[in-house]
């Protein structure tokens with residue numbers, strides 16, 4: 001539903017960050033996020049300006065179909 005859109009904008013330097021560029025940024029770590037019954041990992045990466053940005057891990061992967069039901 002609320003899928004993050006690329007390119008993201010760094011709130012600090014307003015630099016647009018594409019998905020490709022995101023995966024090249026310095027990974028600071030991940031943290032779990034729970035939304036209702038769904039839990040998801042958030043990736044924390046540093047923008048080149050030094051600001052830490054957070055993007056859900058699912059948004060950083062290849063464009064899989066959003067609902068993968070077995």
Ligand SMILES: [Zn+2]
Pocket residue numbers: 010011012013014015047048049050051
């Ligand atoms: Zn920045």
